Amino acid sequence: TVTSAYSDDWASVIASIKPAEKIAFDNATSADSANGSATTLTYSHTVGSGTNRILVVGVVTYSSSISSVTYNGTAMTAIDSATESHANSYVYLYYLVAPATGAHDVVVTLPAGSWIHSTASSYTGASQTGQPEAYAHASGNNPSYSESVTTVADNSWAVMMVSDAEGRYSGVGAGTVQRGTTFGGGGGLVDSGNPVSPAGSKSLTVTSAYSDDWASVIASIK
Numbered sequence: 001t002v003t004s005a006y007s008d009d010w011a012s013v014i015a016s017i018k019p020a021e022k023i024a025f026d027n028a029t030s031a032d033s034a035n036g037s038a039t040t041l042t043y044s045h046t047v048g049s050g051t052n053r054i055l056v057v058g059v060v061t062y063s064s065s066i067s068s069v070t071y072n073g074t075a076m077t078a079i080d081s082a083t084e085s086h087a088n089s090y091v092y093l094y095y096l097v098a099p100a101t102g103a104h105d106v107v108v109t110l111p112a113g114s115w116i117h118s119t120a121s122s123y124t125g126a127s128q129t130g131q132p133e134a135y136a137h138a139s140g141n142n143p144s145y146s147e148s149v150t151t152v153a154d155n156s157w158a159v160m161m162v163s164d165a166e167g168r169y170s171g172v173g174a175g176t177v178q179r180g181t182t183f184g185g186g187g188g189l190v191d192s193g194n195p196v197s198p199a200g201s202k203s204l205t206v207t208s209a210y211s212d213d214w215a216s217v218i219a220s221i222k
Contacts (some may be wrong), residue, residue, distance in 0.1 A: 050124030058161025119180030173205025
């Protein structure tokens with residue numbers, strides 16, 4: 001309402017501004033192959049009914065390449081990969097925007113037999129274009145291993161998949177939330193647990209009781 005001391009003629013425009021949607025965690029599922037000669041790992045992951053969905057799938061294996069990763073029969077897009085030199089394990093990160101809701105199969109296919117460990121983690125409130133906005137990969141040796149990514153948009157989330165060559169992954173550090181682990185402590189998928197605001201460098205940290213060899217891929221989801 002606006003006022004005047006007189007009976008005046010007015011013109012106006014009014015609008016309601018909706019707050020920007022923020023990313024939120026939806027659900028996570030982990031699975032492992034039964035033996036070291038598997039060429040396919042299939043497991044069910046449930047995506048909730050929220051809007052602007054994105055699915056991230058991490059894989060740890062001893063294969064230097066992956067033939068495909070699909071969800072509900074739809075091919076997922078590779079973000080990046082890394083390897084550690086101690087046991088020659090490889091870590092991969094994939095994504096899919098607008099994944100189908102409900103319970104559907106994640107299928108990881110290799111060109112030759114190996115161990116396969118995987119975690120699927122879904123989120124809501126994510127941009128449906130330009131994903132990921134940034135990513136990086138690294139390897140190192142340390143009881144407490146960190147990797148960082150520089151987010152671009154305000155309120156982005158960081159997601160990371162790691163491989164622990166010695167199989168002694170034990171937990172996470174500050175500002176890091178565990179979403180899934182692989183068989184025998186061989187690694188896991190973690191994220192920031194909250195929006196990164198303001199935008200900038202964000203580190204995620206995983207831990208072991210010993211000085212272990214690690215490899216990781218981290219991505220910023222806007």
